[in-house]
Amino acid sequence: MGHAHAMDHKIENPGRLRASGFMTGLFSFFILLGLVSFFVLFSIDQKHAWSAVLRSHFYFLAISMTALFFVVIQWVTTSMWSSPVRRIAEGFTAYIPFILVSTLLVFAGSKSLFMWLDPAHTHGDHVIEGKLGYLNMTFFSIRTLIAVLGWAFFANKIVGASLKTDNGADYKAAYESNRKWGVGFLVFFAITFSMGAFDQLMSLDPHFFSTMFGVYTFAGAYQTFFAMLAIVVIMMKRSGYLSKVVNENHIHDIAKLMFAFTVFWAYTGFSQYMLIWYANLPEETGYFLLRFNEGWTPWTISLFVGKFLLPFFLLLPRGNKRSEEIVFLTACWILITEYFDLNWMIQPQIFEAGPKFHVADIGIWLGFFGVFGMLVSRFYRKNNVLAIRDPYLADSVFHHHI
Amino acid sequence: MHKENESPVLSGVVGFFDDPESLIEATAKVRDSEYKDFDCFTPYAVHGLEHAQGLARSKVPYVTGALAFTGTATAFAWQYAASKTWWPHIIGGKPFNSLPAFVPIMFELSVLFGGIATFLAMLAFNRLPNLSKRSFDPSITNNRFAIMIESPPASDDDETPVEFSAEKAEAFLKSLGAKDTRKVFEEGWF
Numbered sequence: 001m002g003h004a005h006a007m008d009h010k011i012e013n014p015g016r017l018r019a020s021g022f023m024t025g026l027f028s029f030f031i032l033l034g035l036v037s038f039f040v041l042f043s044i045d046q047k048h049a050w051s052a053v054l055r056s057h058f059y060f061l062a063i064s065m066t067a068l069f070f071v072v073i074q075w076v077t078t079s080m081w082s083s084p085v086r087r088i089a090e091g092f093t094a095y096i097p098f099i100l101v102s103t104l105l106v107f108a109g110s111k112s113l114f115m116w117l118d119p120a121h122t123h124g125d126h127v128i129e130g131k132l133g134y135l136n137m138t139f140f141s142i143r144t145l146i147a148v149l150g151w152a153f154f155a156n157k158i159v160g161a162s163l164k165t166d167n168g169a170d171y172k173a174a175y176e177s178n179r180k181w182g183v184g185f186l187v188f189f190a191i192t193f194s195m196g197a198f199d200q201l202m203s204l205d206p207h208f209f210s211t212m213f214g215v216y217t218f219a220g221a222y223q224t225f226f227a228m229l230a231i232v233v234i235m236m237k238r239s240g241y242l243s244k245v246v247n248e249n250h251i252h253d254i255a256k257l258m259f260a261f262t263v264f265w266a267y268t269g270f271s272q273y274m275l276i277w278y279a280n281l282p283e284e285t286g287y288f289l290l291r292f293n294e295g296w297t298p299w300t301i302s303l304f305v306g307k308f309l310l311p312f313f314l315l316l317p318r319g320n321k322r323s324e325e326i327v328f329l330t331a332c333w334i335l336i337t338e339y340f341d342l343n344w345m346i347q348p349q350i351f352e353a354g355p356k357f358h359v360a361d362i363g364i365w366l367g368f369f370g371v372f373g374m375l376v377s378r379f380y381r382k383n384n385v386l387a388i389r390d391p392y393l394a395d396s397v398f399h400h401h402i
Numbered sequence: 403m404h405k406e407n408e409s410p411v412l413s414g415v416v417g418f419f420d421d422p423e424s425l426i427e428a429t430a431k432v433r434d435s436e437y438k439d440f441d442c443f444t445p446y447a448v449h450g451l452e453h454a455q456g457l458a459r460s461k462v463p464y465v466t467g468a469l470a471f472t473g474t475a476t477a478f479a480w481q482y483a484a485s486k487t488w489w490p491h492i493i494g495g496k497p498f499n500s501l502p503a504f505v506p507i508m509f510e511l512s513v514l515f516g517g518i519a520t521f522l523a524m525l526a527f528n529r530l531p532n533l534s535k536r537s538f539d540p541s542i543t544n545n546r547f548a549i550m551i552e553s554p555p556a557s558d559d560d561e562t563p564v565e566f567s568a569e570k571a572e573a574f575l576k577s578l579g580a581k582d583t584r585k586v587f588e589e590g591w592f
Contacts, residue, residue, distance in 0.1 A: 274502045278494070318463070 011397060013388040014241040017380035027373040034367010037360035044358070050109030051350050052361050055342045056368040057102040058200060060095055062221030062338075063228055064372070065193060067092035068155050070225060072185050075158065075178035080392040081253050084245040085233050087387045090162055092228065093155040094379035095372050100148050102368070106200065107141055113350075116206040127283065128206045135203055144199060147192035154185040165389050193218060201342075204349040208287040212272040217345075219268045220307070223261035224338040227331035230254045232376075234328050241385050245397045248322045255321035258331065262315065266308035291344065295354020303344050307337035339365060410587035414439075414552040415571040416538065417580030422448045425547040428578035429454040432549055437571065439552040443542040465523035466516045473515030477508040538586045549575065550586065 041049035067089045074082045074089075082089075106113070115121040116135040122128045128135070158181055161174045194214025202213045210216075233254065236242040276284045291300045311330050320326045347355055387393065419425040425442065432440050433456045442451055485491070486498040496503065525531070542548045551574075553566045572583040 270502075270505060274505065277502050280494070316467070318459075 011388070011393055012244060013384060014244070014386050015384060016382065017241070017377060017385055019381055023377060024374070027370040027377070030366045030370025031374070032367075032370075033363050034365075034370060037363025037367060041358055041360035041364065044360075045356075046109075047112045047350050048356060048358065049360075049364075050106075050112040051346050052364040053102075053105050053109055054113055054200065055339070055346050056365045057099075057106055058196075059224075059338060059342055059365065060368050060372050061099050061102065061196070062217070063225050064092050064095040064099070065151060065189070066218070066222045066225040067229075068096065068151070068158070068185070069189055069222070070229075071162075072154075072158060072178070072182040072189075075162075075175065076182045076186070078175060078392070080396050081250070083387060083390045083392045083396045084242060084250060085229065085254065086390070087162070087383070087385055088232050088236065088242075089225075089229055090159045090387075091232075091376050091379040091383075091385075092225070093159050094375040096155045097152050098371055098375060099151065100145075103144055103148050107144075110137065110140075114203060114206075115349075116203060122206075131206060135206060140199055143195065147196060150188055150192060154181065154188065157181050158185065162387060163383055165387065166384050168389075171389060171391055201345045204346060205287055205290075207283045210272050210276065210284065210287070212268055212275075216265075216268040216272055219261060219265040220338055220341045223258060223265050223307075224334055226254055226258035226261060227334035227338075230258060230327050230331040231335075234324050236385060237324070245386060245393070247397070248324075250396075251324055251327055252318075252322045255315055255327045255330075258327075258334070259312070259315040259321065262308060262311045262334070266304070266312075269304075269308075290348050290352060293352070293354075295352075296344075296348050299340070299344055299355055303337070303340055307334070307341055311337075412553050412568060412585060413588045414550050414586050415568050415575065416548050416550045416584060416586050417572070417575030417578070418539075418541070418582040419547040419549070419579065420581055422451075422547055424579050425549065426450055426454045428575070428580065429549060431578055432551065432574075435574065437551045437574075439554060441550050441552070443548040443550065445543055445545060445547070448547075460527065462520060462523045462527060466520045469519030470512040470516030473511040473513070474508045476515070477511035478504055481507055549578075549580070551575065 038049055038053065041052060071086060071089050071093065073079070074086050079086075111117055114135075116128055116132065117137060122132065133139075158178050161169075161177045161181075165171050165174050197214045197217035201217060202208060202210065230251070233242065233246060234251065237246045273288060276288060290296065311334055314326065314330045314333075315321055320330075343355070417428070419428060422444065425444065426448065429442055429451065433454060440455075442448075442455060444451065481504045482499060485500070490498045492498075537543065538550075539546075539548070551571045553568070568585050572585075575583045
């Protein structure tokens with residue numbers, strides 16, 4: 001059915017995002033706010049300030065990297081359903097070069113964050129001393145930089161091939177090139193993303209180890225990516241750019257994936273918890289005992305309720321997944337809960353008694369959000385917001401979904 | 403067995419089509435016509451046919467959901483009763499009521515209840531198994547697509563009986579592009 005109809009329809013190129021002074025101004029203001037917030041918080045409590053930087057750094061690292069992961073999956077599988085929204089996800093990867101900057105910020109604050117860098121902590125602790133061959137500043141910075149540079153390289157290669165097709169490059173060549181590089185990226189991503197989660201989040205408690213930590217971080221990040229994708233796609237649809245190509249079936253598909261990774265996040269989180277609870281090994285249980293102490297228990301429970309139960313029931317009915325309003329609001333909520341999730345991984349190692357909040361925490365997040373928004377909107381201003389020559393586009397737009 | 407002496411009961415009129423596109427087009431017209439009792443027969447699932455037929459969404463997911471959550475609750479109640487009340491044992495130093503250990507079973511029983519409920523609800527909503535009807539033409543399982551306009555059941559009350567003319571229905575199907583039409587008679591048990 002799709003074929004017969006697809007031939008009759010001509011899809012108009014929505015072109016590039018038209019520059020909006022208000023948007024640029026808003027993002028610039030957020031960046032300024034982030035800088036001010038950092039210096040305010042830094043003057044009050046250095047550790048608090050650096051933990052806020054690490055949290056926001058990883059938040060947008062996770063979204064932009066899972067965006068690239070999503071894009072690669074679409075190329076490698078020559079996916080049809082996603083072709084009207086793939087370019088939007090490709091836009092998120094415009095943030096990846098900035099990860100280099102934010103990683104240098106984390107390096108700058110590493111002395112306040114990572115106790116394995118402090119000889120006073122590590123001396124005489126046999127467990128940590130045994131890990132110092134891996135957990136030391138030299139090796140940490142080398143492998144982190146290799147990962148970040150590799151991500152930027154793959155993003156450039158894969159998204160670059162997609163952008164070239166807009167100017168008339170052969171789509172078949174793009175598919176072949178992206179399949180080859182994409183498969184390489186998937187392997188590289190699996191290793192380096194887990195490594196990033198281990199190094200930058202798990203090593204905050206150098207005694208603790210969990211082989212599921214990488215996949216747990218990924219699950220939350222991928223859920224957040226779909227939330228961000230849903231938000232941007234709905235906004236693009238509402239403002240007319242994608243109104244001709246994105247219909248309720250595409251919103252439904254994105255919401256289904258958002259729902260799936262809501263469940264997957266809970267699944268990995270619970271699996272990690274249950275095995276540690278069951279085996280009861282002291283160096284592992286410490287992580288959860290801390291998060292179930294008096295100060296952190298409410299946070300832990302609200303994380304489970306907020307990041308799993310609430311979106312699960314909101315996205316369960318079919319009608320909700322096809323409603324732009326409900327998907328949009330649920331997606332905004334998921335963006336907030338990812339902040340709570342990352343804070344849950346980071347802050348208990350620094351403030352054992354309970355969560356600490358300062359308005360500047362949000363300011364720093366907004367600063368990173370400003371950079372993300374600035375780079376991503378610049379991408380849409382310089383490139384078409386729709387991969388207009390994608391051979392699957394017509395099929396996807398007029399495809400009948402069940 | 404078909405009894406020789408009785409005159410056969412007309413169950414409807416069938417029209418055959420060669421491809422799914424023309425079937426969908428014709429089905430939408432039948433849906434909007436005076437004939438309310440009709441069904442489509444295709445050798446494979448045809449996307450978009452349910453819209454052309456004007457079918458409402460299946461209620462199977464609600465049964466699945468309800469039974470899945472029943473499964474969750476059953477698994478918890480069962481394990482709680484077994485390990486706290488009926489046979490309390492200390493295992494690995496864990497409390498009798500150990501929710502984390504119950505969760506995998508709660509998940510599995512949700513899947514089991516939900517799965518079985520889906521299957522049974524599907525059968526029930528489709529009124530299956532149905533041994534009293536048989537395929538009226540082998541070609542609808544091979545290469546042809548059919549619409550069957552059913553004759554309304556003989557009314558046993560004094561409501562205005564619906565006029566059903568097989569010839570008129572056949573002509574209607576022909577006008578929709580059916581390549582071939584014929585009457586179908588009830589054959590009962592085979």
